[in-house]
Amino acid sequence: xxxxxxxxxxxxxxxxxxxxxxxxxxxxxxxxxxxxxxxxxxxxxxxxxxxxxxxxxxxxxxxxxxxxxxxxxxxxxxxxxxxxxxxxxxxxxxxxxxxxxxxxxxxxxxxxx
Amino acid sequence: xxxxxxxxxxxxxxxxxxxxxxxxxxxxxxxxxxxxxxxxxxxxxxxxxxxxxxxxxxxxxxxxxxxxxxxxxxxxxxxxxxxxxxxxxxxxxxxxxxxxxxxxxxxxxxxx
Numbered sequence: 001x002x003x004x005x006x007x008x009x010x011x012x013x014x015x016x017x018x019x020x021x022x023x024x025x026x027x028x029x030x031x032x033x034x035x036x037x038x039x040x041x042x043x044x045x046x047x048x049x050x051x052x053x054x055x056x057x058x059x060x061x062x063x064x065x066x067x068x069x070x071x072x073x074x075x076x077x078x079x080x081x082x083x084x085x086x087x088x089x090x091x092x093x094x095x096x097x098x099x100x101x102x103x104x105x106x107x108x109x110x111x112x113x
Numbered sequence: 114x115x116x117x118x119x120x121x122x123x124x125x126x127x128x129x130x131x132x133x134x135x136x137x138x139x140x141x142x143x144x145x146x147x148x149x150x151x152x153x154x155x156x157x158x159x160x161x162x163x164x165x166x167x168x169x170x171x172x173x174x175x176x177x178x179x180x181x182x183x184x185x186x187x188x189x190x191x192x193x194x195x196x197x198x199x200x201x202x203x204x205x206x207x208x209x210x211x212x213x214x215x216x217x218x219x220x221x222x223x224x225x
C-alpha cells in the first residue's frame with residue numbers, strides 16, 4: 001500500500017527565505033506526482049504536476065523535483081512571501097487500472113513578515 | 114470559466130438524518146472523486162467514478178452513497194449509518210489518469 005509522508009508537519013520561516021518542502025513515498029511505481037496548496041477552510045489548488053518520466057517542473061517561484069528511485073519529491077519556493085502561507089500537500093498516483101491519488105498529510109507553512 | 118462547484122458551503126445535519134452534498138463540473142472530465150478531510154488525518158477517498166453509471170468504493174465508503182447519472186454531476190449522500198460525519202468534504206475531477214486533479218472549494222458538514 002502506497003504511503004506518502006511529509007515532514008515536518010509545520011514550518012515557520014522569515015520572509016525572503018528560499019525553502020524546500022519534502023515529500024516521500026513508499027511505492028516507486030508511480031504514474032505522476034502532484035503538489036497542491038490549501039488555504040484554511042478552502043479547497044485544494046494544484047501547483048505542479050510531474051509525470052513519472054519527468055524530473056522537475058517549474059511555475060514562477062515554484063520548482064518541484066521528482067526522484068522515483070529514492071521515492072522523494074521536493075517543492076522549492078524561492079524568495080518566500082507572507083502570501084505563501086498555507087498548507088502544502090503532495091499526492092501520488094500509482095500505476096494500475098484503478099489507482100487513486102494518495103495524499104500526504106501536508107506541511108503547514110507560515111512566512112513571517 | 115471551467116471548474117468544480119460544490120454546494121452548499123456549510124451544512125448542518127441532525128442525528129439520524131441523511132444529507133446530500135452536491136458536486137458539479139463543467140470541465141468535461143470523465144473521472145470524479147469524493148474525499149473526506151479531518152484534522153491531522155489528511156485526505157481519505159470515499160468514492161470515485163471513472164465513467165457515467167459506474168462508481169467504486171474508496172477507502173472509507175461505509176455510511177456513504179453516490180450516484181453518477183450524468184457526466185457533470187457526482188452527488189454524495191451521507192447517511193445516518195455514518196457515525197462520525199463531521200468533516201470537510203472535497204470533490205475532485207480529472208480528465209484521465211495521466212492528468213492532474215481539479216478540486217472544488219469543499220463543503221463543511223457539522224452534526225448538530
